[in-house]
Amino acid sequence: MSEQFYTKSVVYQIYIKSFMDSDGDGIGDLKGIVSKLDYLKQLGVDIVWITPFYQSPNHDGGYDISDYQKIGQSYGSMEDFDDLIYKAHQLGLKVILDLVVNHTSNEHPWFQESRSNKENQKRDYYFWRDGRDGKEPNNWGALFGGPAWTLDSKTGQYYLHLFSPSQPDLNWDNENLRQDVYSMMKWWLDKGIDGFRMDVISLISKTAGLPDGEVGTNNYGNSRQWVTNGPKVHDYLREMRNEVLDKYDIVTVGEASGATIDEALKYASVDKSELNMIFQFEHMDLDGGESFKWNDKKINLIELKQCLSKWQTQLFNKAWNSLYWCNHDQPRIVSRLGEEGELREVSAKMLATCIHFMQGTPYIYQGEELGMTNVQFTDVSQLRDLESIDAFHRYTKVERFTEDEMLKMISLKARDNARTPMQWNDKENGGFTQGTPWMDINPNYVQINVEEQLNRLDSVLNYYKNLIELRKSFDIITTGKYELLDKYNPDVYTYIRSTNEEILWVICNFSNQEVTYMNPEYIQEDRSKIILSNYVSRSNTTDTLRPYESKVGIRWVNPNRGKYE
Numbered sequence: 001m002s003e004q005f006y007t008k009s010v011v012y013q014i015y016i017k018s019f020m021d022s023d024g025d026g027i028g029d030l031k032g033i034v035s036k037l038d039y040l041k042q043l044g045v046d047i048v049w050i051t052p053f054y055q056s057p058n059h060d061g062g063y064d065i066s067d068y069q070k071i072g073q074s075y076g077s078m079e080d081f082d083d084l085i086y087k088a089h090q091l092g093l094k095v096i097l098d099l100v101v102n103h104t105s106n107e108h109p110w111f112q113e114s115r116s117n118k119e120n121q122k123r124d125y126y127f128w129r130d131g132r133d134g135k136e137p138n139n140w141g142a143l144f145g146g147p148a149w150t151l152d153s154k155t156g157q158y159y160l161h162l163f164s165p166s167q168p169d170l171n172w173d174n175e176n177l178r179q180d181v182y183s184m185m186k187w188w189l190d191k192g193i194d195g196f197r198m199d200v201i202s203l204i205s206k207t208a209g210l211p212d213g214e215v216g217t218n219n220y221g222n223s224r225q226w227v228t229n230g231p232k233v234h235d236y237l238r239e240m241r242n243e244v245l246d247k248y249d250i251v252t253v254g255e256a257s258g259a260t261i262d263e264a265l266k267y268a269s270v271d272k273s274e275l276n277m278i279f280q281f282e283h284m285d286l287d288g289g290e291s292f293k294w295n296d297k298k299i300n301l302i303e304l305k306q307c308l309s310k311w312q313t314q315l316f317n318k319a320w321n322s323l324y325w326c327n328h329d330q331p332r333i334v335s336r337l338g339e340e341g342e343l344r345e346v347s348a349k350m351l352a353t354c355i356h357f358m359q360g361t362p363y364i365y366q367g368e369e370l371g372m373t374n375v376q377f378t379d380v381s382q383l384r385d386l387e388s389i390d391a392f393h394r395y396t397k398v399e400r401f402t403e404d405e406m407l408k409m410i411s412l413k414a415r416d417n418a419r420t421p422m423q424w425n426d427k428e429n430g431g432f433t434q435g436t437p438w439m440d441i442n443p444n445y446v447q448i449n450v451e452e453q454l455n456r457l458d459s460v461l462n463y464y465k466n467l468i469e470l471r472k473s474f475d476i477i478t479t480g481k482y483e484l485l486d487k488y489n490p491d492v493y494t495y496i497r498s499t500n501e502e503i504l505w506v507i508c509n510f511s512n513q514e515v516t517y518m519n520p521e522y523i524q525e526d527r528s529k530i531i532l533s534n535y536v537s538r539s540n541t542t543d544t545l546r547p548y549e550s551k552v553g554i555r556w557v558n559p560n561r562g563k564y565e
């Protein structure tokens with residue numbers, strides 16, 4: 001593995017709207033981020049990823065952009081942005097931005113021109129089709145509900161939107177469009193940003209003819225097979241690499257839902273032909289069900305181990321992994337795989353341990369480092385995300401679920417869970433804003449907040465600091481070969497990382513019970529140095545684990561070298 005800077009980095013994701021508000025309008029902003037750069041620095045992260053703050057009508061949390069080169073009003077000014085980059089760089093922090101180019105907002109001037117008439121030179125920047133028998137051009141459903149097509153009365157044709165009607169898909173087969181995107185990317189890179197997180201980049205190439213998809217329980221055809229990892233996606237990314245990315249020393253991560261290992265080996269190959277890494281979704285989809293994510297299914301540990309191990313072993317020396325549990329689209333991991341009550345801190349630490357010792361670049365989503373939890377939503381008016389609001393109304397209308405059932409599933413799975421304001425202290429609104437927050441803060445901010453955790457040595461926050469430091473001190477975390485042990489154990493996740501010299505082992509109890517487990521010869525706890533544990537007191541046994549206990553040790557491969565000091 002070549003020594004690219006990102007292989008030793010930890011990324012922190014900021015959902016700007018909910019991070020820190022500097023001007024009292026209840027919405028986080030760029031100056032708010034500047035005021036917290038010292039916090040990020042002391043945490044030890046290297047790269048900060050900021051979700052969209054561009055001009056946008058904000059139907060989908062800024063992922064519907066109406067001007068790529070303007071700052072959205074509530075987030076500040078271009079001077080604020082330049083100041084942010086300058087100050088971050090002074091502290092040695094890199095900054096990467098969201099690149100959302102599968103679609104624009106329907107308020108983007110390109111779309112306004114495109115819809116104006118069939119002959120407009122931007123017409124082909126989007127997908128316009130005639131209806132079929134008085135209905136949509138094909139049977140695809142949109143990801144946020146309803147059909148993937150909307151009829152535009154101006155020209156009597158339908159336009160395609162894989163997400164909401166306010167997010168028309170761009171047509172990457174149009175060369176002028178691609179050139180316009182590349183110019184925009186260069187414009188940001190020339191301002192000094194350090195790379196991009198590319199939104200749904202695996203969807204940019206659609207199969208010619210836009211064929212019907214297989215009809216699912218929602219009565220719509222699934223577009224997946226015709227749009228995910230489409231026919232030209234790799235050509236376009238290689239072109240982007242040649243024309244833009246290769247000219248800068250940056251990091252790129254593609255959001256690639258639907259990426260398989262084979263696809264990942266192309267997207268994120270070490271030969272650097274496309275991107276540096278991707279976000280794969282397989283482990284996040286393990287609790288998906290028949291009605292997409294609206295169910296109360298739990299992730300099964302044996303399946304989770306199998307999935308993560310596959311990515312670890314099959315990308316080894318060929319491509320680079322990203323490591324994540326959380327982002328602005330996922331419920332909080334401590335509520336999903338750990339526990340909210342008395343075992344919240346210990347389970348949050350165990351979960352962090354489990355992925356931070358794998359090979360790849362770890363991503364921490366704001367508040368994850370505090371063990372922030374999901375929200376108990378009791379009314380639809382508390383929701384802000386178009387996806388959950390739509391699902392609530394749609395499923396209760398057809399009486400598939402009652403309102404209570406829907407709210408319960410939303411409290412488990414909705415994206416809103418991740419989007420509540422950051423909990424800085426126990427003062428009003430958790431120190432996030434002087435005004436009224438755009439979304440209610442989780443009431444548990446009184447107990448769970450940065451201020452409380454900063455000075456408490458055994459806090460989740462200090463545990464994350466420790467984890468980040470360990471990655472810097474032990475090269476084996478970056479380079480070691482991964483192997484899963486005890487793979488059918490339903491409660492314990494055990495793996496090792498090895499080089500010719502050393503073995504690093506990681507043991508994580510995913511259950512809230514004390515469990516006995518095999519302590520195989522690989523581990524040899526008595527010859528190892530324990531480098532991390534989420535319990536303060538040492539256990540006096542090596543074959544039982546306390547609830548959610550995790551520990552990490554390192555030893556020499558060669559027994560003659562004795563105990564690792």
Ligand code: TEU
Binds near residue numbers: 060063255415
């Ligand atoms: O998410 C893409 C994606 O795969 C999600 O649509 C996911 O399926 C969904 O969140 C499940 O609940 C990206 C952004 O991260 C997301 O915030 C945007 O809404 C979406 O693209 C459209 O831009």
